[in-house]
Amino acid sequence: MADELSLAVFQEWFSDTIPQNKALGLQVIGVRRGFATMKLEWQPHLVGNPETGVLFGGALTTMIDGCSGMAVATMLTEPAPFATLDLRIDYIKPATPGQAVIAEAECFKLTNNVAFTRAVAHHGDPTDPIASSAGTFMMGTKGTVLQAQTLGARLAKGAAS
Amino acid sequence: MSDYLDRLRKARDEGDLAALGEAIPYAKWMGMAPENSTGELLTRMRYKPDLIGNTHLPALHGGTIGSLMEMAAIFHLLWEFDNETLPKIVNITVDYLRSGRPIDTIAKATVTKQGRRVVNVSVEAWQEDRSRPVAAAQIHFLVNATS
Numbered sequence: 226m227a228d229e230l231s232l233a234v235f236q237e238w239f240s241d242t243i244p245q246n247k248a249l250g251l252q253v254i255g256v257r258r259g260f261a262t263m264k265l266e267w268q269p270h271l272v273g274n275p276e277t278g279v280l281f282g283g284a285l286t287t288m289i290d291g292c293s294g295m296a297v298a299t300m301l302t303e304p305a306p307f308a309t310l311d312l313r314i315d316y317i318k319p320a321t322p323g324q325a326v327i328a329e330a331e332c333f334k335l336t337n338n339v340a341f342t343r344a345v346a347h348h349g350d351p352t353d354p355i356a357s358s359a360g361t362f363m364m365g366t367k368g369t370v371l372q373a374q375t376l377g378a379r380l381a382k383g384a385a386s
Numbered sequence: 387m388s389d390y391l392d393r394l395r396k397a398r399d400e401g402d403l404a405a406l407g408e409a410i411p412y413a414k415w416m417g418m419a420p421e422n423s424t425g426e427l428l429t430r431m432r433y434k435p436d437l438i439g440n441t442h443l444p445a446l447h448g449g450t451i452g453s454l455m456e457m458a459a460i461f462h463l464l465w466e467f468d469n470e471t472l473p474k475i476v477n478i479t480v481d482y483l484r485s486g487r488p489i490d491t492i493a494k495a496t497v498t499k500q501g502r503r504v505v506n507v508s509v510e511a512w513q514e515d516r517s518r519p520v521a522a523a524q525i526h527f528l529v530n531a532t533s
Contacts, residue, residue, distance in 0.1 A: 245447035248436040270415035274472055276390045281412035282475045283456045287449025291439075308440075309448040313479040367443075 231256050231380060239263075239295045246291050249284065253295070258380040259333065261295035263288060265326045278322030285346055285356050286314055288328050293342040293360045296330040300340065301377035305365050307340065312360040320355050324348050330358075338364055391472065394464050403427075406461055413457055416450065420461040427465055429458035431491045438488065446486030448521075452478065455509035455523040458493035463505065463527065466497075473527035476504065480523045489513055491520065498524075505529050 236253040239261075240246045249271070255262030265271075265288050273281025290312055297307060320326050329351060330344035339361050346356040390409060397405035407419035407429075417432040431437070431454045439447025456478055463473045493511040509523040 242441065243447070244436050244438040244441065245450055246439070270411050272411040274390075275409060275411060276472075281410070281453065281456075282478070283416075283449070283453025284412060286452040286456070286478065286480075287447060290447070290449040290452065308445075308485065309480075309482050311479065311481045312448070312452065313477065315477045316475050319474075 234379070235261070235295060235299075239291065239298070243291070245287060249287060251288060251291060254327070255329070256295070256299060256380070258299050258377065259296060259331055261292050261299060261330045263292045263295070263328045263330075265328070267320070267323050267325060272322075277319070279319040280322075280326070282314070282316055282356075285316075285320070285326065285328075286312070288326065289314060289330065289344045289346060289356065289358045290360070292328040292330040293332070293344050293358065294362065296332040296342055296344075297335070297340040297362050299377045299380050300332045300335045303378070306367070307362045307364045308366045310339065310361040310363045312358065314356055314358045316356050317354050320346075321348060326355060335364070340364055391469070395468075398465060403465070406464060410457075410460075412453075416453065416457075418454055418457045420458075420465070426494065427462055429454065429461050429493045429495075431493075433489050433491075435488075440485075443485055444488050446488065446491065446520075448480070448482055448486075451482070451486050451491060451511055451521045452480045452523065454491055454493050455480065455495075455511055455521065456525060458509050458511075459495040459507040459523075459525050459527070462495035462497070462507065463529065467500070467529070469529050471530060473505070473529050476526040476528055478523055478525045480521055482521050484518065484520045486520045487513055492516075503528060503530065 252264045271284040334341040342360040344358040498506040511521045
């Protein structure tokens with residue numbers, strides 16, 4: 226299970242310092258090696274259908290992309306920049322207006338070139354999903370290594386001890 | 387028939403494209419709006435620092451580009467087709483081709499296949515150079531579905 230320090234560190238690097246994640250108000254609520262959990266509160270400006278108050282699908286796309294990326298970072302024991310290669314999301318049922326959404330992502334395979342992820346979004350019961358997703362991330366892309374991308378080493382150490 | 391769709395139909399009948407974007411809270415918040423100054427329906431996401439996902443490159447958050455493409459498809463369906471319900475997204479597949487630089491991004495939707503219940507839409511997104519897209523998406527929507 227995540228210790229509080231890991232949660233705080235990942236919250237800082239995956240929400241507070243990523244402008245779009247911060248603008249959405251994404252909260253990191255769970256982290257362990259290969260897994261990331263985030264929470265998104267319902268907010269009126271994220272609504273896609275003004276008749277029903279249902280969140281716009283794209284708000285969940287951003288959440289799932291961010292959460293899946295964080296799951297990849299938890300696997301890294303050495304710094305490596307990476308970027309989303311593709312993301313597929315099935316919208317299974319509309320999010321209930323007024324209710325927070327939880328996204329759980331898993332990075333189930335990391336190779337030299339590609340990381341593979343799956344994720345599910347729900348209102349508290351993962352067996353009753355709002356959205357389900359499969360993603361791939363390209364490893365070793367251009368750019369400076371983010372401090373966030375070295376955080377997996379910390380979790381690996383914790384898992385070994 | 388909802389008030390919302392009635393408003394959109396009125397906007398369409400009057401050629402008031404801007405009203406389409408203003409009716410959707412998320413589009414307003416993200417700075418996404420339809421335009422047709424060149425005769426084709428495009429959707430633009432105005433750059434703002436809040437859209438960044440990687441501060442070091444810097445690059446737009448991939449999710450914002452995915453959202454823009456979904457929005458472009460919805461605007462296209464609302465503007466070009468006489469739907470009786472709002473299109474309901476079934477799924478989206480986004481291929482990320484290049485990193486999105488901190489400037490405006492534009493998306494164009496094309497209907498690949500219009501069925502009775504489901505429509506398949508292709509979307510392309512680019513920035514300054516249309517021949518160098520930043521992302522491509524395939525999206526399915528339910529249209530005119532009873533539920």
